[in-house]
Amino acid sequence: MPKDYRGERALLLAAVKEMALLGLVTGSSGNxxxxxxxxxxxxxxxxxxxxxxxxxxxxxxxxxxxxxxxPVDGDGVPSTESLLHLAIYRARPDVGAVMHTHSVYATALAVAGRPIPPVMDEMVVYLGGGVEVASYGFPGSEELATEAVKALGNRRAVLLRNHGLCGAGASPDDALQACVLAERAAHVFLLAEAAGGATLLPADAVEAERGAYLMRSGLKD
Ligand SMILES: [Zn+2]
Known part of the structure; x- marks a missing residue:
């Protein structure tokens, strides 16, 4: 008798609906x-x-x-980016949920190949630091998954070159918040660059906030 995972289905569906409502994806893109x-x-x-x-x-x-x-339960065809999700779970035992979006500002930086440096405290506190850009991989490929894991490191968000954004967290809502925060950081960073140039956080603030992030997440450098 297959399990129906009712509670988990409700949790993931709520985060996915919110992802779409927030405009982080269009149509059936993202996962x-x-x-x-x-x-x-x-x-x-x-x-x-x-x-x-x-x-x-x-x-x-x-x-x-x-x-x-x-598939072990449910009739649909699993997302074409399933390899990306699986690779992150394998590399990161602390991660309980993964979300991949095509939000505009994050994707703009992914297209430009520009990482988001740590420019706001909340980035370091919640995402673990800046957001790096993974080398290009064809959508759905093992290469995309491998490069994303490499660039994600032990942080919670990564840009996928010429493609979009990926966020990770303990729960679906946590992964959604990582995507929302990374998208906001991308937006702010681009505006700051247009306003005369973004400035970095002081190094000692980054170090202290990153220490707190690692401790809270049960991670090590
Ligand atoms: Zn995608």
Whole structure:
């Protein structure tokens, strides 16, 4: 008898609907997932289906997959970016949810190949520092997943070159907040550059805030 993961479906769906309402994606672009409890020692993930408009997505439209990205519960086809999500879960035991968006300002910087340096305290406190740009990988490819993990490091947001943004967190809402914050940082950074040039946070503030981030997240440098 397959589990229906009702509670997890509700949590992920709420974050996905919010992602669409906030305009971080359009149509069926972007995707989101969450880690499910181990079942007989095996990993399970809940992920958005491929090519489904978020306004029409219901909780039972989310697909539960195993670590081979084979559906174990739900009828839909798993997101074409499932490899990206899986690679982040493998590299980061602290991450319980991943969200990938195409929000405008973050994508503009991803297209320009420009990382967002730590210019606001909240970036370091909640994202773990600046937001790096991963080298280009074809959408859905192993290469995109590998490069994203490399550039994400132990932070919570990464820009995907010529593509978009990826956020990670303990829960779906946490991953959504990482995407919202990274998008806001991209917007502010671009405005600051246009207003005469962004300035960096003092190095000692970055060090103290990053220490607090690592401790809270149970991570090490
Ligand atoms: Zn995408």
């Amino acid at each position: 989101a997932s969450m880690r499910l409890p181990l079942e007989h020692g095996l990993e399970r993930f809940l992920i958005t289906p491929a090519s489904k408009d978020y306004s029409k997505l219901a909780a039972d439209g989310l697909v539960a997959v195993n670590s081979e990205i084979e």
